[in-house]
Amino acid sequence: MKKVIIEKKVLSENDKLAAEIREQLDSRGILCLNFVSSPGSGKTSLLERTLSSMGDRLKIALIAGDVQTENDANRLIAAGGKNVFPLVTGGSCHLDAKMISNILPKINLDDLDLLIIENVGNLVCPASYDLGEDMKVALVSTTEGHDKPLKYPGMFRRSSIMVINKIDLLGTSDFDLAEVKNNARQINANLIFFETSCRTGEGLESWFQWLLEEIKTKKERC
Amino acid sequence: MHELSIAQSIFENVLKEKKTRNLSNIEKIGLRIGSLSGILPDSLEFSFNALKIDTELADTILEMEIIPLQGYCKKCEQNFAVHDYTFFCPSCQSGQIEIEQGMEMEIAFLEIKD
Ligand SMILES: Nc1nc2c(ncn2[C@@H]2O[C@H](COP(=O)(O)OP(=O)(O)OP(=O)(O)O)[C@@H](O)[C@H]2O)c(=O)[nH]1
Ligand SMILES: [Mg+2]
Ligand SMILES: [Zn+2]
Numbered sequence: 001m002k003k004v005i006i007e008k009k010v011l012s013e014n015d016k017l018a019a020e021i022r023e024q025l026d027s028r029g030i031l032c033l034n035f036v037s038s039p040g041s042g043k044t045s046l047l048e049r050t051l052s053s054m055g056d057r058l059k060i061a062l063i064a065g066d067v068q069t070e071n072d073a074n075r076l077i078a079a080g081g082k083n084v085f086p087l088v089t090g091g092s093c094h095l096d097a098k099m100i101s102n103i104l105p106k107i108n109l110d111d112l113d114l115l116i117i118e119n120v121g122n123l124v125c126p127a128s129y130d131l132g133e134d135m136k137v138a139l140v141s142t143t144e145g146h147d148k149p150l151k152y153p154g155m156f157r158r159s160s161i162m163v164i165n166k167i168d169l170l171g172t173s174d175f176d177l178a179e180v181k182n183n184a185r186q187i188n189a190n191l192i193f194f195e196t197s198c199r200t201g202e203g204l205e206s207w208f209q210w211l212l213e214e215i216k217t218k219k220e221r222c
Numbered sequence: 223m224h225e226l227s228i229a230q231s232i233f234e235n236v237l238k239e240k241k242t243r244n245l246s247n248i249e250k251i252g253l254r255i256g257s258l259s260g261i262l263p264d265s266l267e268f269s270f271n272a273l274k275i276d277t278e279l280a281d282t283i284l285e286m287e288i289i290p291l292q293g294y295c296k297k298c299e300q301n302f303a304v305h306d307y308t309f310f311c312p313s314c315q316s317g318q319i320e321i322e323q324g325m326e327m328e329i330a331f332l333e334i335k336d
Binding site for chain 2: 001002003004005006007008009010011012013014092093094096124125127128150153154157185186187188189190
């Protein structure tokens with residue numbers, strides 16, 4: 001019996017592509033966010049809100065990942081999105097870097113502030129795949145239980161932002177805002193929190209301010 | 223759920239290594255799987271065994287070493303075991319820690335039959 005040492009990452013191919021994407025975006029100072037959550041937490045809703053409030057001030061491109069339909073992409077176009085690219089995975093439970101680099105040539109990167117990728121609704125599988133983003137933004141809604149961060153530590157450890165959405169529904173379940181934050185901090189002490197309602201608009205202003213600040217920082221860095 | 227995609231990537235990587243290193247009779251693929259890698263070992267094995275049927279890796283099996291989570295506290299400059307996904311330094315309670323190991327998903331080695 002002979003042993004051959006390999007020591008190679010299983011997803012090295014994906015990581016290589018992700019690094020190429022990151023380089024392309026970094027060289028132009030484009031901020032890239034990867035939105036992740038369980039199905040239905042409000043990723044598309046937050047992006048609709050972001051488009052209708054910031055669409056005039058920022059040049060935004062969106063890649064809307066979905067297992068089946070192009071519904072999310074259509075919603076984003078209806079919300080004023082001018083650079084919306086549907087990405088139907090046809091069954092795959094996550095997006096990978098290859099899918100993103102196939103779409104990238106269609107996007108005019110020379111005239112862009114922000115690229116947002118809406119991942120497939122799933123808190124497990126997308127965690128393994130780097131898409132070349134600057135940050136993962138994880139959403140949790142107030143209807144899905146405050147133990148979510150503990151149940152999906154892999155995703156919350158890899159995320160930089162946690163948006164607690166549907167705060168208009170606080171009080172209708174036993175969801176505890178302080179508790180969800182404590183649980184999230186146990187996994188990742190550096191998480192930045194936002195509390196939003198895409199229904200009433202509450203809390204969105206601080207999300208927009210953060211976004212503007214982050215875009216500025218990214219531009220200055222490059 | 224994505225274990226099938228991961229199994230596919232392992233498969234392609236090993237075939238590539240097999241070709242470039244001119245190997246035959248690969249008996250075993252040694253994997254290092256971090257406990258925060260997001261991979262379910264049973265599910266990965268099931269997927270791999272389904273993929274390998276009637277291929278040149280039909281007789282190849284997976285061996286997985288599960289790597290426990292280890293953190294490093296920047297303040298105390300020491301390593302510690304992360305239990306129950308509590309990412310705090312046990313000495314100073316700081317959350318400013320780095321993950322030293324436990325995230326990996328790596329093909330460590332191949333075992334070849336003589
Ligand atoms: N009450 C309330 N409902 C919301 C809020 N945000 C989103 N919703 C509703 O929640 C449902 C799901 O929202 P989406 O934005 O489609 O969620 P998603 O995360 O994009 O879903 P997938 O892409 O399928 O994973 C929709 O019916 C939204 O109208 C909120 O802040 N409050
Ligand atoms: Mg959506
Ligand atoms: Zn310490």
